Amino acid sequence: MSGGRFRKPRHRHAANARSTSEPETTLKTTPDAARDEGMHQRSQSSESRRPFADVIDVSDLAAERRSLKRRLLAMRIVTIALLLAAICVAGFPIVLQYQSSQRLAETSSSAAQNVAGWPYPQAKESLAAARAYNEKLAKSGQPVLGEAVDPFTAAAGGSKAKSEDSAAAKDKEYQSLLDAGNGVMGTIKVPKVSIDLPIYHGTSEEALASGAGHLYGSSLPVGGKSTHSVITGHRGLVEALMFTRLDEIRPGDFFYIEVMGETLGYKVDKISVIKPDDTSKLRIVPGEDRVTLMTCTPYGVNTHRLLISGHRVSIPLPAPDPGDLHDARNIAIITGVGTLLGGWLLVSALRRLRRMPWRVMHHGAIWPQRW
Structure with a gap:
């Protein structure tokens, strides 16, 4: 400031002057330059990936994977078939x-x-005749x-005697008693071991092949x-159970004789x-x-x-009604099969859900894309 006059600073104009006097150094990128730059970058990227592609052949890996899948599928098929x-x-x-048990029960x-x-009193008269025989x-x-x-010896091939030698077959009076049809005199039932067999006269091979046999010379089952x-039956046959599970009976168990419309209950007290x-x-x-069985x-x-x-x-006390007793083994088998089937279905459902793609809905609930 001089002579009382105010002087404006000059540095702003100087800066403007310098800025207008200096040449423009900003570079403008043209389309050709951008294309060249992109090609250069892609070339560098492919060069950087080339060593990895040379070391690992992806096509060979895919072929090996397909071969492994085929081998696993073949092994799975063979395992399932076996x-x-x-x-x-x-x-x-x-x-x-x-099938044999069902047929014999029928x-x-x-x-x-x-x-x-039968007309009354035919069954009662048949029972009376059997009691008189006893x-x-x-x-x-x-x-x-x-x-x-x-x-039992004949069935195993240990006897050369013939069924015609049977005393029961020769006794006409015996054969005429308790004949409910086709030679059946009654039924033996042991609910604990699912025995339900027709009882035939005598213990010939034919009788024991068709069910249980009544031992000739013992009392008629009335x-x-x-x-x-005495009621006899085979054990260990491949095609039929018969008395196979009789060794599972214990003292206190019950068995039943059905004869001429009557049901007789017996409680096991001796096993020998x-x-x-x-x-x-x-x-x-x-x-x-x-x-005795x-x-x-x-x-x-x-x-x-x-x-036994x-x-x-x-009946019904102390022996329950035969229809109220059930084979525990059959119940266990049914329960086990049901459990295995239910577990298999559950595992299959869970595996299916795990393979299923999921998406999140806008309201926050999670839903599968397809079912």
Whole structure:
């Protein structure tokens, strides 16, 4: 400031002057330059990836992966085929035994229906005749007990005797008693082990191949004091269960005889093993009402006889109605199969959900893209 006058600064104009005087240094990128720059970058990128592509051949990896998948699929098919074959081999006897059990149960049911259709008092008269036979048998001292042909030895091929030698076949009076049709005299039921067999006269090979047999010389299975009826059956047959599971019976278990429209209940109180020629435990004990179930033992060896013996009890107490008792093994099998099937379905559903793509909806819920 001089002479009282105000002077404006000059540096702003100087700066403007310098800025206008200096040449413009900003570079403008043309389209050709941008294209060249992009090609240069892509070239550098491909050069950087080239060593990795040279080391690993992706096409070979894909082919190897496809080959591995084919081998795994073939192994899976072979495994499933072997598993199915094993199931068929193991299940074939079970199917045969089930079909046989159903057929024999139908035979028993058919005989019972036949008796139910008889005019009154035919069934009562048949029971009365059988009881009269038992009284005479008890007084005789049972001079004959059993057959000339041991049914279990004959079935195993150990006897050359013929069924025509059977004392039961020659006794016309015996054959005429308790005939509900087709030679069936009644039914033996053991609910605990799913036994439901028709009872035939005698213990011939034909009788035991068709169900259970009544031992000739023992009391007819109609109950009453001073009676001891012996019912026999095969064990260990491939095509039929028969008395195979009789060794599972324990004291206190129940079995039943159905004859001429009546149901007789018996409670097991004696279990014993005897030699084939021992009849001491098969004879009548005065005053007792007893039934004994007999089969061969040990399983597959058949050198002895297993006896399951029970005394008469009333129904429904203490013996429950036979329809109220069930085979625990069948229940366990059904439960196990149901559990396995349910588990398989659950695992399949979870695996399917894991493979399914998911998306998030705007309202926050999670939904699969497809079902």
